[in-house]
Amino acid sequence: MEVMEEKRGVIEFKDDKVFAWPTLVAKEFLAAILVTVGLLFYSYVVDAPLRELSNPGQAENPAKAPWYFLGLQEALVYFDPWFAGVVLPSIIIVGLILIPYLDINPKGNGYYSFKDRKFAVTTFVFGYVFWYVLIYIGTALRGPFWAFFWPWEKWTHDFPTPPPLHNLPLPLGIVLLGGFYTAGLILPALMKRDFFMKLGVIRYAITMGLLLTMIGTVIKMVFRLAFNVRYIIATPWINI
Amino acid sequence: MKLILDLIKKITGNEIWKSVFRHGYTDTPRNRVLQIISNVWLHLHPAKVREHGTKIRFTWCMGGITFFIFLFETITGILLMFYYVPDVNRAYADMVDLMYVVPFGRFLRNSHRWGAHAMVITVSIHMLRVFLTGSYKPPRQFNWVVGVILLVLTLLLSFTGYLLPWDQLGYWAITVGTNMARATPFLGHEGPFSYILGMKPDNDVRFALLGGTVIEAPALLRAYVWHCIAIPIIGGALMMLHFWRVRKDGGISGPL
Numbered sequence: 001m002e003v004m005e006e007k008r009g010v011i012e013f014k015d016d017k018v019f020a021w022p023t024l025v026a027k028e029f030l031a032a033i034l035v036t037v038g039l040l041f042y043s044y045v046v047d048a049p050l051r052e053l054s055n056p057g058q059a060e061n062p063a064k065a066p067w068y069f070l071g072l073q074e075a076l077v078y079f080d081p082w083f084a085g086v087v088l089p090s091i092i093i094v095g096l097i098l099i100p101y102l103d104i105n106p107k108g109n110g111y112y113s114f115k116d117r118k119f120a121v122t123t124f125v126f127g128y129v130f131w132y133v134l135i136y137i138g139t140a141l142r143g144p145f146w147a148f149f150w151p152w153e154k155w156t157h158d159f160p161t162p163p164p165l166h167n168l169p170l171p172l173g174i175v176l177l178g179g180f181y182t183a184g185l186i187l188p189a190l191m192k193r194d195f196f197m198k199l200g201v202i203r204y205a206i207t208m209g210l211l212l213t214m215i216g217t218v219i220k221m222v223f224r225l226a227f228n229v230r231y232i233i234a235t236p237w238i239n240i
Numbered sequence: 241m242k243l244i245l246d247l248i249k250k251i252t253g254n255e256i257w258k259s260v261f262r263h264g265y266t267d268t269p270r271n272r273v274l275q276i277i278s279n280v281w282l283h284l285h286p287a288k289v290r291e292h293g294t295k296i297r298f299t300w301c302m303g304g305i306t307f308f309i310f311l312f313e314t315i316t317g318i319l320l321m322f323y324y325v326p327d328v329n330r331a332y333a334d335m336v337d338l339m340y341v342v343p344f345g346r347f348l349r350n351s352h353r354w355g356a357h358a359m360v361i362t363v364s365i366h367m368l369r370v371f372l373t374g375s376y377k378p379p380r381q382f383n384w385v386v387g388v389i390l391l392v393l394t395l396l397l398s399f400t401g402y403l404l405p406w407d408q409l410g411y412w413a414i415t416v417g418t419n420m421a422r423a424t425p426f427l428g429h430e431g432p433f434s435y436i437l438g439m440k441p442d443n444d445v446r447f448a449l450l451g452g453t454v455i456e457a458p459a460l461l462r463a464y465v466w467h468c469i470a471i472p473i474i475g476g477a478l479m480m481l482h483f484w485r486v487r488k489d490g491g492i493s494g495p496l
C-alpha cells in the first residue's frame with residue numbers, strides 16, 4: 001500500500017522496517033479468522049468423543065493416554081515406567097531448556113539454514129520426528145493389550161503370543177552401557193577436536209550425554225525388537 | 241484490488257456512512273504508528289517491525305496462532321463452565337446434557353475439544369520453527385526457556401481437561417498417565433529407591449496429584465481447578481513475559 005512520504009531527519013539510517021499497521025496486523029487478523037473458521041467447521045462436522053460413564057471396575061482395553069503422551073506410553077514397551085514415564089520426559093524437558101546454552105554456534109541466528117548448523121538441525125529434527133513416529137505407533141498401531149497391529153490388520157484379542165524376553169547377563173550389560181557412554185564421550189572428542197575445544201569440557205559432556213541418551217533409547221528399542229532383550233541391565237533395584 | 245477499493249469508496253462515500261463517522265482514516269506514517277500505539281490490544285506490537293518478520297514464510301504465524309487458540313479456549317472454556325459441575329455424580333450427566341440438550345452445547349464442547357488438540361499441534365510447530373531459524377540464540381536464550389515451560393504447560397492444560405468429562409476415555413487415560421507417577425524414582429511408591437523415603441501408595445507423589453489412592457472425587461476437583469484456574473493463570477502470565485521478551489530481545493529474530 002502507498003504511504004505518504006514523511007520528511008526524514010538529518011540522520012539517514014538504514015532500516016528494512018515496515019509499519020506493523022496494516023501489513024502485520026492484517027495478516028494476524030486473517031490468520032485468526034481462518035483458524036476460527038477452520039475450528040468451527042471441524043467442530044460442526046466431527047463430534048468430540050464421549051464414551052460411557054467412567055467405571056473403575058472395567059478397564060478400557062487398550063487404555064491410552066491422550067495422543068501427545070502416546071510416544072511415552074509406547075516407550076513403556078521398551079523401558080520400565082520410572083524411565084519411560086518419568087525420567088525420559090524429564091530429560092527431554094531439561095534437554096530442550098539447555099539447548100540455547102549448549103549450542104554456541106554463532107551462525108544461523110535468525111534465518112533458516114542447514115548448512116551453517118548441520119549437527120544442531122540434524123539432532124533436533126531427528127528427535128522431533130522420532131517423537132511423532134512413536135506417537136503414530138502408539139496411536140494407530142497398538143491394539144488390545146498394547147499388541148502391535150499393522151494399519152491393514154484388524155484389532156483382535158487373539159494375536160500370537162510374543163516371543164519370550166530375556167535379560168543380558170549383568171556384567172555384559174554393564175560393559176555395554178558403560179562402554180557406550182565412554183566411547184560416545186571420548187571418541188568424538190578425539191576425532192573432532194575442534195568441536196570439543198569449541199564447546200569446552202562441560203558443554204561437550206552435557207551435549208554428548210543428552211545425544212547419547214537419545215541414541216541409546218533408540219538402540220535399546222532395536223535390541224528389544226531384534227534380539228528380544230528385555231533389560232540391558234537387570235538388578236534388584238533398577239532395570240534399564 | 242481495484243474492485244475492493246471501489247467498493248470501499250462506495251460504502252464510505254455515501255451520506256449514511258458520513259453521518260456516522262465524522263472523518264476518515266488518512267494513510268500517513270503518523271496514523272499508522274498511532275493505530276498501534278494508541279490501541280491497548282495492538283500495542284503488543286512495535287510500531288515498526290523488520291520486514292521479514294511479517295512474512296508468514298518466516299514465522300509460519302505459529303506463535304500468534306497458538307496464542308489465539310489460547311484465547312479461543314478461554315472463551316469457550318468459560319462458556320462450558322456455565323454448564324459443567326466437577327462433581328462425580330454430575331459431571332458425566334452435564335456432558336450428556338451439553339451434547340443433547342444445551343443449545344449449541346455440542347458445538348461449544350466440540351470446538352473447545354478440537355481447539356485444545358490444535359493448540360498442542362501449533363505450539364509444537366512453533367517450537368520447530370523457532371529452532372530452525374536458530375532464534376534461541378543470543379540474546380533470546382531465556383525466551384526459549386520460557387517457551388519450553390509454556391510447551392509443558394500447554395500439554396498439562398490439555399491433560400487435566402481430559403479427565404473432566406468423567407467418561408471411560410478420560411478416566412482410563414488419566415489412570416494410565418498418573419500411574420506413571422507411581423514409578424517416580426525416590427518419590428513414587430513403586431519407583432526405584434522409594435524405600436529410602438518410605439513411600440507408600442498413600443503418601444507418594446501420585447497421591448499428591450490425585451488427592452487419593454484412586455481417581456475419585458478429589459482427583460476430579462483437582463483436575464478441574466488446575467485446568468480452569470491454576471494453569472491458565474500461570475500460562476497466561478508466562479505468555480505475557482514471553483511476548484514482552486520478544487520485544488525486549490530486539491523484536492523478531494532475523495539475519496544481522
Ligand code: HEM
Pocket residue numbers: 299301302303304305306307310363366367370373375376380383384385386387388389390391394479482486491492493494
Ligand atoms: C503457549 C505457547 C506459546 C505461545 C502462545 C507463543 C507465542 C509466541 C509468539 C506470538 C511469538 C512471536 C513470533 C512468532 O509468532 O513466531 C513467539 C516467539 C518466540 N517463541 Fe513462542 N510461544 C509459545 C511457546 C513457545 C515454545 C514452546 C518455544 C520454544 C521452546 C518458544 C520460543 C520462542 C522464541 C525463542 C521466540 C522468539 C522468536 C524470534 O524472535 O524469532 N515459544 N512466541
